Amino acid sequence: xxxxxxxxxxxxxxxxxxxxxxxxxxxxxxxxxxxxxxxxxxxxxxxxxxxxxxxxxxxxxxxxxxxxxxxxxxxxxxxxxxxxxxxxxxxxxxxxxxxxxxxxxxxxxxxxxxxxxxxxxxxxxxxxxxxxxxxxxxxxxxxxxxxxxxx
Amino acid sequence: xxxxxxxxxxxxxxxxxxxxxxxxxxxxxxxxxxxxxxxxxxxxxxxxxxxxxxxxxxxxxxxxxxxxxxxxxxxxxxxxxxxxxxxxxxxxxxxxxxxxxxxxxxxxxxxxxxxxxxxxxxxxxxxxxxxxxxxxxxxxxxxxxxxxxxx
DNA sequence: TATTGTTATACTCTATAACTATA
DNA sequence: TATAGTTATAGAGTATAACAATA
Numbered sequence: 055x056x057x058x059x060x061x062x063x064x065x066x067x068x069x070x071x072x073x074x075x076x077x078x079x080x081x082x083x084x085x086x087x088x089x090x091x092x093x094x095x096x097x098x099x100x101x102x103x104x105x106x107x108x109x110x111x112x113x114x115x116x117x118x119x120x121x122x123x124x125x126x127x128x129x130x131x132x133x134x135x136x137x138x139x140x141x142x143x144x145x146x147x148x149x150x151x152x153x154x155x156x157x158x159x160x161x162x163x164x165x166x167x168x169x170x171x172x173x174x175x176x177x178x179x180x181x182x183x184x185x186x187x188x189x190x191x192x193x194x195x196x197x198x199x200x201x202x203x204x205x
Numbered sequence: 206x207x208x209x210x211x212x213x214x215x216x217x218x219x220x221x222x223x224x225x226x227x228x229x230x231x232x233x234x235x236x237x238x239x240x241x242x243x244x245x246x247x248x249x250x251x252x253x254x255x256x257x258x259x260x261x262x263x264x265x266x267x268x269x270x271x272x273x274x275x276x277x278x279x280x281x282x283x284x285x286x287x288x289x290x291x292x293x294x295x296x297x298x299x300x301x302x303x304x305x306x307x308x309x310x311x312x313x314x315x316x317x318x319x320x321x322x323x324x325x326x327x328x329x330x331x332x333x334x335x336x337x338x339x340x341x342x343x344x345x346x347x348x349x350x351x352x353x354x355x356x
Numbered sequence: 357t358a359t360t361g362t363t364a365t366a367c368t369c370t371a372t373a374a375c376t377a378t379a
Numbered sequence: 380t381a382t383a384g385t386t387a388t389a390g391a392g393t394a395t396a397a398c399a400a401t402a
Contacts (some may be wrong), residue, residue: 066231067334068322070341072244075226077346078219093223094262109361119394124362132330146360146401171219183218189337192328195228261383270371275385297378320399 071193078174081083085170089163094118096167098126099160102136105107109138109148133160222344229325236321238312241284245269247318250311253287253303253330260289260299286310 065073078194082093091099094116099114101107109127113120127150130136141147152160175183216224233244245267250265252258252266260278264271278301281287286307292298303311326334 066318066327067338068233068318068323069244069248072226072230072233074341074344074346075223075229078226078344079223082219082223093220097220110359120361121395122393125392134327138295144360144402148361167217167219171217174219174345176345178340182340185336187218187221189329189333189340190225192333193225193229194325194327194377195225259383271384272372272386273370295379297385299384 061179081170081174085166086163089159089161089166091163095126095130096160096163098123099128099135099152099156099163102150103157103160106149106151108141111149123173130156232321232325236317237314240310240317242310242314245276246281247311247314249274249281250303250307250314253301254308254311257300258301259292260301263301266283281307348355 079093082096086093086096089096097116098112101112107115109120109123109172113123116123118126127136127138131138133155134153136150136152138150139148175186178186209314230244233247237244237247238246246266249263258266258272260274264274265272267277269277278287278289282289284306285304287301287303289301290300292300326337329337
C-alpha cells in the first residue's frame with residue numbers, strides 16, 4: 055500500500071472480491087431469468103430437493119428472514135413448484151416440499167447454470183477453479199458478523 | 206458434479222463467489238461505519254484523490270448511474286470531504302475535487318480497511334492472497350453484460 | 357408464555373425518465 | 380440538436396414489528 059504506482063492504485067482485495075461477487079450474482083440472476091427464478095428461489099428449490107422440511111428449517115438453511123421466506127414460498131407455490139401442508143404433529147408448522155414440476159425446473163436450471171458458470175470461469179482451468187473454491191472457503195466470512203445491529 | 210455425496214450437495218462456484226462477495230461487501234460497510242462512509246463513498250474519494258475530475262469521468266470510473274453519483278457527491282460535499290466547482294471552459298461541467306478533510310478521512314479509512322481486510326484474509330498467506338487476486342481478475346465479469354435490459 | 361408462520365410497514369438501493377442550463 | 384448534471388418517481392429487496400394460530 056505504501057509503494058503505489060504513479061497513476062494507478064491497486065484495488066483492495068476485499069473490494070475486488072465484493073465487486074466480482076456482485077458480478078457473479080448478476081450473472082446468476084440473468085441466467086435464471088428464462089426459468090422464472092431468482093437465485094434465491096433456486097437455492098430454496100435446491101434445499102427442498104433433499105426432502106420436505108419446515109419453514110423454520112429453511113430459514114436456517116437459507117439464512118433469510120422468515121418474512122422473506124414466506125414471499126419466496128408464495129411465489130413457488132403459485133407456480134406449483136413447491137407446496138406447503140400442515141404438520142399433523144404440530145399444527146403450527148408447515149411442511150414444505152418440492153413438486154415434480156419444481157424438481158423439473160430445478161434440473162433444467164442446474165443445466166443452464168452449469169453452462170453460465172462455464173462461461174464465467176472459462177479462463178480458469180479445472181484445477182484453478184478448485185483452487186479458487188478452496189481459497190474462498192478459507193476467508194473469514196462471519197467472524198464478528200453477530201454484531202450486526204449497529205455500532 | 207455427477208458424483209455427489211449422500212446428503213450434501215456441492216455449492217456451485219458462482220453461488221459461493223456471490224455469497225462471499227456479499228460477505229466482503231458487508232464487512233467493508235461495517236468497517237467504514239466509524240468513518241461515516243459507505244464503500245461507494247470511499248471509492249469515490251479514492252478516485253478523487255488522484256486529482257480533480259468531471260462527474261462524467263467519475264460516472265465511468267465508478268460505473269454508477271449519473272443520478273447515483275449526484276447523491277454520493279451531495280453527501281461528500283455536505284460533509285466537506287469534496288467540492289464541486291464549475292468548469293470555466295465548459296460551464297455545463299462540474300469539476301470535482303477532494304478537500305484536505307476528505308483526504309484525511311480517506312487516509313484514516315484506508316487504515317481501518319487494511320485492518321479489516323487483514324482479519325478477513327488471516328487464513329490466507331500473502332502468496333495465497335495474491336493468487337486469489339489473480340484468479341478473481343481472470344473471471345469473466347462482463348462477457349455479455351451488455352445484454353442487460355432483459356431477454 | 358413461547359413458537360410458527362403471516363402481514364403490514366418502512367427504509368434503502370437502484371433504474372428511469374423528465375427537466376435545466378449550457379454548448 | 381446534443382451534452383452535463385439534476386430532480387422526481389417508481390420498483391425491487393430487505394428489515395422490523397405487530398399479529399393469529401397453536402403449543
